[in-house]
Amino acid sequence: MFSQYQIFEQSSFANEIGAAIHLCPNASRVLLRWGLDAEKARFDVTQSGLTARANSLDPIYEADYHKIKTKYSAPWYLSHRVDLHNTLKDLATKDLGKGPAGTIRLRSKVVEIDPDSATVTLADGTSHNADIIIAADGVHSRAVSKVIGHENPAAPTGFSAFRFLIPTEELLANEKTKHFLDGKEGQFKIFVGEGGDDWCTTLVEQWNISAKTSDVLEEFRSFHSDLVATMSKATDVKLWKLLYREPIPTWHRKRLLLIGDAAHPMLPHQGQAGAQAIEDGAAIGVLLSGLQVPPSPPPSADLLRFDLNTEIERKLEAFETVRRKRASLMQIFSNAGQDEAEKVREEAGNQAEFHEFNFGHDVLGESERVLGAL
Template sequence: MASGDGLRVIIVGAGIGGLSCAIACRQANPPLHVTVLERAPDILTIGAGIHIPPNACRILTNLGLLDKLSAAGGYEIEDFTLRRYEDGKVLAEKPLKGRMEKEYHAKWISIHRGDYQNVLLDAAVDAGADVITNAEVTGVVESTEGPQTAILKDGRRFEADVVIGADGLWSHMRETILQRPFSPKETGDLAYRGTFTREQLLALNNERINKLVDQTNVQVWMGPNRHAVFYPLRNHTEYNLVLIVADDLPEGVRTSPGTVEELAANFVGWDPMLSDIITCLKTSLKWKLLHFESLDQWTRGTMALLGDASHPTLPYQGQGAAMAVEDGAILGALFSKWQALPTTPSLTRSDKNKQLASLLTFYQELRQQRTKTNVAGAVGTRHYYHLVDGPEQEERDRFLAALMKTDWQGPCPFNWADAEYQRSLLGFDVCDDAEARFKVWAATI
């Protein structure tokens, strides 16, 4: 059992958000008792590439994890390149390395999702969190006069002061809190994902690809109703490819095997370099993209949600996991500050539960508008990525060309290039804001 005299917290789900929350809670003063309940029999660090933008990187740095992420293959991106779909012409190249630290006080890192999760898992365990696998939570018995009790499918019971649902897009905890079914909605997009070795790409004997594999850039081809993303992983020994196309799966079908020929047909007439990269795929799997625009209730009593359980987003801003990291860090900070209030030790159990319920409502108020803005921003990014050729596409390209000459310091209808939007997304310190606003909340209890 984790040591410490702090609150007892159960976190349902050992994904990036849940593990970040566990680490933040163990770094509270005093450390919280943290139990992470993961329904899978093993924590399989699967997946492909993932971004850690400055707003998340700043938090992970403060948690002492930046060096560990770098040692695990995380690297700083040099530039973010937008290309025209039909010939690969560079429309914009936004510098990230150096500029991110200067403007937003943190790096922009890319890493393999499995390596990222491994770092968080090791850090959570090293910090003293109890991570229990094969532990599917089927319900929570609530109490105003005592602890909350998480009930597992196999009959085991775990008690805690607070239960946090970090169980992802298809969250059971979300339905427990809402007391009704609430499923994500289909967005009309689906993704093909794949990774390649450096040797596979060099074997194509394509001069343009040979130059591409040595670049430490995110490459995006934008085109009518679809786009493609490519970037290196694991010290340029692997490469990540994501292809977004229109959803052609039946309603309710989440994944389906596809063929490489079917995938390639979606990109006929596109940059021949991208077409050659696609030929490296041996198999393909379709993933339906889902989200919901808003969730008005994240908490009930001393239960709360974080990450995709409460605000799943399209992946077009690289912010899904980052917002979950923000959630987890803020919860850890709020619990730490609540424990330090002079009146906390003398509270009755009933009063303690009331204050914790109020604190979680405050957490929801801190997070809702920012996460709604991110969900809407990702939808907006899709619009500008997927413009058909015509006046709006031409205007987008003119804005991008002009902003490159201003060091990306001006306004733009496309939020990817709008300086004010990017400052609010990447530069805003959510932990500092939460700590400042906590003082106002504490004065009301």
């Protein structure tokens, strides 16, 4: 466990935005161990799934997910991103979870990182030093080039996604749309159809570009009229440019470690990017828990630094053993949806096998096993 840590966040956390994020058992298992109170966090449990044709609403695949919790020893949650964010913030900063509470320093933009001395410099000119710097600075990470020596450029996939929220009351008030909700508590629905031109002309990896409801209706005009009626209720439509980045060969250099989207940005088709970031957090928490503290009094500053560097290298290597192969595979799998294994590779697996690989992984158990063997 870290004895002390600080989080430097560039924003003021004043305008948390977003929509839904689902938390599969591989992530919810971790959150529950960290002390998550799912009811307080307002999470819902996924009960069933439906994949249907968008032009006819004919079902392609229906699944009952009631047994997910028993099968994987953790539920499959649906959450609003703001609720998840607040929950994680509380677990990190209040004395609720297992480890010591950390501090978050808002409006603290990191402008320089030195992997050798584990020092960050902030925009206000102050420098801060630690034993390890963990860069969780997202898809536009400035830490990646410090680790691999160059940028990891994003390649266009040729697709972008429209995103919007519609209040359930509005859907229930309309004859053409209310049947999507009738008696379908916790149902995860996917409609498959033609469409999917890239409406986004920019090459920037952004997910909050403003778009128009009329763009959505034009793109999906061949969809069933009940879906068109649903989409016509969209306001505040956002466009998300879908770009792909290759897995990178290492996630650490000296005393700087990349985690989350900074280490393994991925497409949304498996819905696993956030879950992989949570798995990273779980693994680093376990693996650093055995970090040797310096003897007191230390033998000498030079010897102490040498020992600490060796110990940190051992821990970060162990972290990559636990995490890099799995998250890199997930990056590659994420080129395809769970029902599109053929887009990744012939015989890559069917939906049930994807579930097994994604949901069944116990990152805490795996990290504890690797820690025990160190």
